Structures are given as structure tokens and as C-alpha cells.
Amino acid sequence: MGNSISMAGYTFVVEEKKEISGEDLGLLQEKLLQLNWGVQHPASGPMRLKVWVDGDEVVKVDPDIGYVLRLLEKLVEYRTWINAIVNVERACFIDNFGTMTGYSIAAEKIAGVKVPKKADYVRTILCEGGRIVSHLIGLGSFIGVLGVHTPMQWALIAREKFLDAFEVYSGQRIATASIIPGGVRYEPTGKFIEKMVTAVDFLEKEFIPRYGEVFIDNPTLKLRSRGIGVVSREKAIDLGLAGPALRASGVASDMRKDYPYAAYGELDFRVVTKEEGDAYARYLVIWEELIESAKIIRQAIEGLPEGEWRTKFPVKVPPGEAYVNVEWARGCFGFHLVSDGGTGPYRLKMRAPSFANLWAMPEMMKNVKLADVPVIFASLYMCHGDIDR
Amino acid sequence: MNVVKKVALIDLLKGMSITLKTMFKPTVTVHYPFEKVPPRERFRGIHALKLNPDGSYRCEACYLCAEMCPSNVIDMEMTEGKDGKKELVDFTVDLTRCLFCGLCVEACPRDAIVMTDIYEFSQYVVDKLILHKEDLMELGRYYQEWERKRK
Numbered sequence: 001m002g003n004s005i006s007m008a009g010y011t012f013v014v015e016e017k018k019e020i021s022g023e024d025l026g027l028l029q030e031k032l033l034q035l036n037w038g039v040q041h042p043a044s045g046p047m048r049l050k051v052w053v054d055g056d057e058v059v060k061v062d063p064d065i066g067y068v069l070r071l072l073e074k075l076v077e078y079r080t081w082i083n084a085i086v087n088v089e090r091a092c093f094i095d096n097f098g099t100m101t102g103y104s105i106a107a108e109k110i111a112g113v114k115v116p117k118k119a120d121y122v123r124t125i126l127c128e129g130g131r132i133v134s135h136l137i138g139l140g141s142f143i144g145v146l147g148v149h150t151p152m153q154w155a156l157i158a159r160e161k162f163l164d165a166f167e168v169y170s171g172q173r174i175a176t177a178s179i180i181p182g183g184v185r186y187e188p189t190g191k192f193i194e195k196m197v198t199a200v201d202f203l204e205k206e207f208i209p210r211y212g213e214v215f216i217d218n219p220t221l222k223l224r225s226r227g228i229g230v231v232s233r234e235k236a237i238d239l240g241l242a243g244p245a246l247r248a249s250g251v252a253s254d255m256r257k258d259y260p261y262a263a264y265g266e267l268d269f270r271v272v273t274k275e276e277g278d279a280y281a282r283y284l285v286i287w288e289e290l291i292e293s294a295k296i297i298r299q300a301i302e303g304l305p306e307g308e309w310r311t312k313f314p315v316k317v318p319p320g321e322a323y324v325n326v327e328w329a330r331g332c333f334g335f336h337l338v339s340d341g342g343t344g345p346y347r348l349k350m351r352a353p354s355f356a357n358l359w360a361m362p363e364m365m366k367n368v369k370l371a372d373v374p375v376i377f378a379s380l381y382m383c384h385g386d387i388d389r
Numbered sequence: 390m391n392v393v394k395k396v397a398l399i400d401l402l403k404g405m406s407i408t409l410k411t412m413f414k415p416t417v418t419v420h421y422p423f424e425k426v427p428p429r430e431r432f433r434g435i436h437a438l439k440l441n442p443d444g445s446y447r448c449e450a451c452y453l454c455a456e457m458c459p460s461n462v463i464d465m466e467m468t469e470g471k472d473g474k475k476e477l478v479d480f481t482v483d484l485t486r487c488l489f490c491g492l493c494v495e496a497c498p499r500d501a502i503v504m505t506d507i508y509e510f511s512q513y514v515v516d517k518l519i520l521h522k523e524d525l526m527e528l529g530r531y532y533q534e535w536e537r538k539r540k
Contacts, residue, residue, distance in 0.1 A: 171431035
């Protein structure tokens with residue numbers, strides 16, 4: 001050895017050269033490489049994907065979750081019927097109204113409480129507001145994973161108007177804690193309605209015409225997302241996809257239409273479906289649902305009845321159980337609530353749509369290019385708080 | 390057509406016209422520590438104990454707010470006073486755990502516990518985040534003044 005290290009006085013004991021067998025190197029022998037996509041990745045959020053790649057091609061994906069586990073289902077068991085909403089809303093508080101509505105309807109079913117009509121309408125307005133807020137973030141972050149972060153800021157401008165309305169209604173912008181078993185907590189004042197109408201006006205007249213070209217007719221976006229992560233209609237049902245991802249595969253499944261709750265039975269709206277089933281179709285479904293939600297809010301504001309917005313909810317609820325599905329922003333959210341006759345829930349099981357989408361993802365990510373992993377991930381429209389709970 | 394478009398810089402002009410238009414629109418962002426947005430009417434800030442006109446507290450130590458609290462923030466201590474009435478010894482609100490859901494305010498039958506519009510209350514010492522009876526009554530005086538102004 002004539003290199004500089006040996007000349008500097010160091011001595012190395014070089015073992016006899018062996019033939020290296022592939023098994024010693026594990027996956028490397030098959031030219032497979034395991035990559036960690038996340039936890040620090042800007043698009044992944046608090047979760048890790050173990051991605052095995054062969055060159056540029058993804059062989060296998062294994063999601064590793066649990067970074068934002070808060071044991072919400074267990075925490076609810078230590079709460080009373082009313083104040084359990086603060087734990088339920090934290091399943092994902094981008095759209096917290098949907099989860100609170102689902103829990104409240106389940107509790108009302110067990111207790112046999114009938115909610116006033118005004119509360120139903122206010123719930124509908126808030127739920128659709130929450131859906132728009134969530135969809136705007138979904139759209140922004142979808143373009144965000146492609147490396148362009150400015151559209152996210154545009155989406156946040158529109159979102160800000162809705163948060164303003166929520167703040168007028170409940171006092172807080174995000175963790176509103178405004179829907180409880182027995183109705184809604186606050187009276188929908190004229191100022192709140194006014195703010196909501198301004199927000200919807202901004203969305204329909206400013207945001208959609210002005211940014212629609214960038215968000216929808218974007219050649220880069222089409223190039224990256226068309227024909228990627230295709231799920232056929234049959235496969236989507238087999239995998240148990242939920243929400244916009246399911247509707248993009250041509251399945252017109254929407255809890256608001258199938259099993260109407262709150263005031264959805266009395267309102268006129270369309271279930272957005274697409275036939276292609278690729279990432280771009282899922283993205284388009286989210287975009288068109290924005291327009292539908294804006295229409296629902298307008299109708300609900302017009303039809304807002306007079307009267308009480310809250311009834312008394314009993315302290316102790318008779319034993320029984322209820323299962324309620326609500327169409328949350330990210331899909332069908334199920335609540336299985338059990339009462340043993342006490343002052344609080346005995347057990348609450350939350351069926352999360354993002355969790356269903358997450359476990360369909362490894363199937364969809366087989367034999368795609370590594371660069372498509374973030375696109376498929378973002379198009380499934382998952383929330384990490386919802387996955388872990 | 391494409392060549393004409395490129396030579397006449399139509400796309401560039403289109404973009405610049407939008408830039409010019411937005412230059413004169415009001416900004417969306419707020420430079421927070423220097424500019425502040427006033428809180429809404431229903432804003433839920435830190436707690437306060439409301440006072441009677443003669444300066445005594447309204448709280449009767451019924452524990453309803455403590456029952457209602459989702460994160461066990463509120464604790465109180467009471468004794469029997471001289472005239473046989475309940476008397477508060479201490480009333481603590483642990484702000485380190487509080488969610489600011491406002492359910493305690495809703496539960497109070499005497500309108501004694503209220504929420505002010507204060508949202509800047511960070512401290513260097515954890516103990517200072519635990520409000521005692523005197524702090525809450527001080528905040529109550531602030532709240533009543535603020536309420537009078539609002540009317």
C-alpha cells in the first residue's frame with residue numbers, strides 16, 4: 001500500500017478477501033434500496049413511508065404511522081357527553097365541524113333528543129364551510145408537493161375569509177368547539193351570515209375565475225398527475241377508498257346524498273364524480289366540490305329558519321349504542337358510540353376515511369416512478385391527525 | 390401566432406398587468422407584533438372572575454365549571470364563612486392545560502366566570518400561568534371595564 005495513510009505511520013490489518021455473498025448485503029443484492037420518505041419530508045407531514053426502490057422504480061411501500069397519536073378515542077371515555085366534543089374535533093381540526101356533527105348526531109340518537117331545525121341548518125352551513133377550508137388546503141398542498149408553493153398561499157387567502165366567519169361565529173378560528181349534542185352552541189347572528197356570504201362571494205367571484213386557470217388548466221400539473229395512480233371502479237371498492245378518492249373512480253358514494261343528515265335532505269346539490277380514477281381526477285373532484293359546497297351554503301343561508309338553536313341535552317343518557325356516518329371533507333367518517341347509562345360515553349370508535357385511504361396506498365404505489373410517490377400521496381387527500389387519532 | 394405572441398410579449402404583459410393591479414390592493418397579511426387585529430365579540434381568551442358592584446366576588450363554589458371542564462383546569466377551595474355562607478379560599482385556573490373551549494362560562498349559573506379578550510399571556514415561569522383568586526379578580530375588574538366600554 002503506497003497511499004498516504006500507511007506512510008503516515010498507521011498500520012492496517014487487512015483481512016483476507018472473501019467472496020461477498022448477496023445474502024450478507026441483504027436487499028442490496030437484489031439492487032433494492034430502502035428510502036425513508038418522511039418524517040422530515042416537506043410533503044409527507046408527520047409520517048414516514050418506507051419506500052423500496054429498484055433504480056427509479058418503486059417496488060414496495062410501507063407506511064409507518066403513529067407520530068401524532070393522541071388516544072382521542074380513549075380520552076372521550078373520561079369526558080361528559082357535552083365536553084367530549086373538544087376531543088372529537090381534534091381528530092383533524094382543518095375540518096372540525098364534520099366530526100363534531102357526527103358525534104353529536106350519534107349522542108342525540110341514543111338520548112332520543114330532537115334537534116331544532118335551525119341547528120340543523122347552522123350545522124350544514126358550518127360543515128360546508130369546513131369542507132371548503134379543508135379542500136382549499138388540499139388543493140394548495142397538492143400543487144405544493146409538485147414544488148410550487150405560491151398557489152398554496154392563494155388558497156389560504158380564500159380560506160382566511162371562511163376562518164373569519166368562524167371567528168365571528170364561535171370566537172376561535174380553528175378549534176371552534178361550536179357543535180354540541182342538542183344543537184349548536186351559539187346563535188347565528190346577522191354578522192356571521194354576512195361574513196359567510198362575503199366568504200362565499202370571494203370564493204365564487206374572485207378565487208375560482210381568477211385562479212381557476214392556474215389550478216386546473218395548468219400544463220405542468222396535468223403532465224405530472226394524468227394517468228398516475230389509476231384505480232379502476234372495482235378496485236376502488238375492493239380497496240375501500242373513501243371520499244374524493246372514491247368518487248374520482250366513478251363511485252357516486254356520498255353520505256350527504258345516501259343517508260341525509262342535518263339539513264342535507266332538503267337541499268339541492270350534485271355528487272361530483274369522475275371516471276378516470278387517476279391523480280388528476282381526484283384533484284378535479286376536490287376542485288368541483290368547492291363549487292358545490294358554495295352552492296349548498298347559499299341555499300342553507302336562504303332557508304335558515306327562525307327559532308331555537310339549542311335544546312337541553314340530558315346529563316345522564318340511557319344505555320344504548322348508535323352508529324352514524326357523516327360525509328366529512330376527506331370521506332365517510334363513522335362514529336360508533338356506546339352508552340352504559342352514565343354521564344359520559346362508554347366507548348367511542350371512530351372510523352377514519354384517511355386511514356382507509358392510507359392502507360390502499362401501497363397497492364397504488366406499486367411499479368410507479370419515485371417522483372410519483374408524492375403526487376399519489378397528496379392526491380389521496382389524507383390528514384395525519386385523522387390517521388393516528 | 391406563436392411567434393407573434395413571443396415577439397409582442399403578450400404573456401409577459403398579461404402577467405405584469407395582474408401584478409400592477411394587485412399592487413394597489415390592500416394586503417392580506419398582518420404584521421403581528423406591530424399591528425394587531427382586535428378580537429371578536431365572542432373571543433375566548435383567558436378567564437376572569439366577575440365582581441359584584443360592591444367589589445365582592447360572585448362565585449358560590451358550586452363546582453359546575455370544574456365538572457364541565459374537559460381538561461380539569463379549574464380547581465377551587467372553600468370554607469364556611471362567618472354568616473354560614475360558602476366562602477372561596479382559592480380559585481385556580483391552570484392555563485398550561487386550558488383549551489379555551491368556553492364550556493366553563495356556559496356552565497356557570499351565576500355568570501361569575503367569564504372569558505376576557507386577552508390572548509397574549511406567555512410567561513417565562515410556569516407557575517405564573519396558574520392563575521389564583523386574586524389574579525382572576527384583577528382580571529374581572531379589567532373585564533367589567535371592557536364590557537362597559539363595549540356597551
